Amino acid sequence: SPVAAALLEIGGVKIAKDDVVRESDPTNNVPDNIFSKIGLQLHRRDNHPIGILKNAIYDYFDSNYASKFVKFDDLCPIVSVQQNFDEVLVPADHVSRSYNDTYYVNADTVLRCHTSAHQAELLREGHSHFLVTGDVYRRDSIDSTHYPVFHQMEGVRVFSPDEWKDSGTDATSYVAMDLKKCLEGLARHLFGAVEMRWVDTYFPFTNPSFELEIYFQENWMEVLGCGVTEQDILTRNGRKGSVAWAFGLGLERLAMVLFDIPDIRLFWSTDQRFTSQFSEGKLGVKFKPFSKFPPCYKDISFWISDSFTENNLCEVVRGVAGDLVEEVKLIDNFTNKKGMTSQCYRIAYRSTERSLTDEEINQLQWNVRETVQSKLYVTLR
Template identity: 55%
Template sequence: MLRVISQRSNLQTASYNIFRGVRLGFSSTSNREELITGLDDNNVTENIASRVGRNLHLQPNHPLHTIKQKIETHFLTLHTSFETYSNLSPIVSTKNCFDDLLIPPSHVSRSPSDTYYISSTKCLRTHTSAHQSTLLKESKSKCFLCTGDVYRRDEIDRSHYPVFHQMEGVKLFEEGTHVSVIEDDLKKTLEGLTQELFGDVEMRWNTDYFPFTDPSWELEIYFNDEWLEVLGSGVIQPSIITNAGLTQPGWAFGLGLERLAMVLFKIPDIRLFWSKDERFLGQFDGGIVEFKPFSKYPSSDRDMSFWTGSQNFHSNDFAEIVRNCITEDIIESVTLIDEFTHPKTKEVSNCFRFTYRSMERSLTNEEIDRVHFKVRERAVEELGVVLR
């Protein structure tokens, strides 16, 4: 859902145009020195730093931009004037990203295995909710949409990537509005948005949990013979409102643009969104069209087995090493296929299967072997694993 960085002057001086709402933005481009600091807490890699400033959601005709535009246009048809923010810096304070959203210090999302830290007090936002408290203070209408790139260490497969794009929506009501009224408005609004995107589909609401909303719900749709999660939402925790210096209650929702685009455009691999290949980009003209695979290059599997050597071993840290060993997205997935605990020593052995496949060209065995050997070396050096 939402998180914040307090940058009052940037919000006040940002250029904007009014179109039934206000579009505010300033550059989200950062230089390498700002991201890779060499501090003890810094874990931003070259691979991640190279993605900052790409702003796929702002590139005309890109599927993520198309989804963003459709959602914003839908909200502009509502009676409420929503402000839209699309270019806020992804560098935020840990206070805005976690504390202001009531995320406890022990929560797993704060771990360096999950979050990219620039320093002990700054990180790359893990969700657009990191801007919630600042925008609550600065927004004139107290109703806004915030879209941007977000960063999380994650596994490697066709549906996960360490950089993806989120949109958060917030709407406040008059002081004293009953929670049932807020709930009804939230669900009516999001059901209307879902119909706009997917047509006349069956929907269901499930009770959920988020630290920053209560009550909370997720919305699912029955699409292509299966239930798909579309978004998370809820009534904003009163203390978040109070800490922003306000008294009005309200709702918030958050959704992932890639999740929606992969379904609507039938894009099979999340890596494709980052492709600069014209065979991909040239298929889109600002509307929702079905992606046509331009080629299916062969895959090649390699296995890697090792003793983890530490109770602190985390698969996300291993995935980060893998990503840092490649200069282009040639690894489709890394899957744990076997785990063994030695009956006497209690040491743990993992076996991961790597599936190598480029979306744009054929790979040679030689270059695959070079990358695989590099991963083996780096895993030993940085994680202390013992190869088998």
């Protein structure tokens, strides 16, 4: 696993580990294992599935929009609360702002939880067509399609009035239609035929808002969010009178479909048997699993306290077991007559690279139990 560098330099910004990880500071919730991912920049490696995918998306935009889209892929992932939330109109009481969902470096600074954090500044700089690719960070659940560090690509296109005025429809419908056409075209460019569907949704920064889902591993998997940009964002950033669309692609999810990668942890693997299967510009290759190792399931039950959250549990499990944990799943939940709530979680341990021994798993589970008890104020059963 990657060793945390003491000093990183990203996009011209120097970052010391002590500036990002501060265990004693209550306004900081960035653990070591998250810090160690900053600066790895999988999206800038031409032989990595994420980099190969990024380049294929660039090709689509270059050829369909005469290279009009300006590309950014080294903007620093440490951003202000204002950039990450305020500038994209996320309400003051929105859950995504909580310490439970977002990694805070201090009260005013976060690890960006989406590439939308850069929308406003780039609009202010005068860009009308742009793509922003980067690593983003979220406290989240653990399963084969969720990881606390992943990659997004943001796309924004601003239209001037003469582009829609003769279309015979209102500006919003015109732009929404153009957006869906653009993303459906991208999906065809990447996958050829694939089963997909649009779902209406909500984002604070777009209206209307949509998600695109693709059928993968016998489930509908959400791969992107998008919509017509809220007027307020355009007005505040010098684009009054314009209309725009924006999207945020989940690059791991798209790469899972493209290369048939069954588990999101694999993107971080340095195992040659994984890395050697991908090379620059090669889109068609399907990943061949080197072997299926058996999972091992361990249950943990406890009486929860008011402050207990599943994300906190996942952070503890990830802190102990790292990438050996495949899934954490609530399997039982009940409240007794005294009003105490008991929950049981099933933890799946499985390495993507080797067989785990019983002894090793028992040790991990023991450490998980100890840490859950000491850090999460629950009573083990």
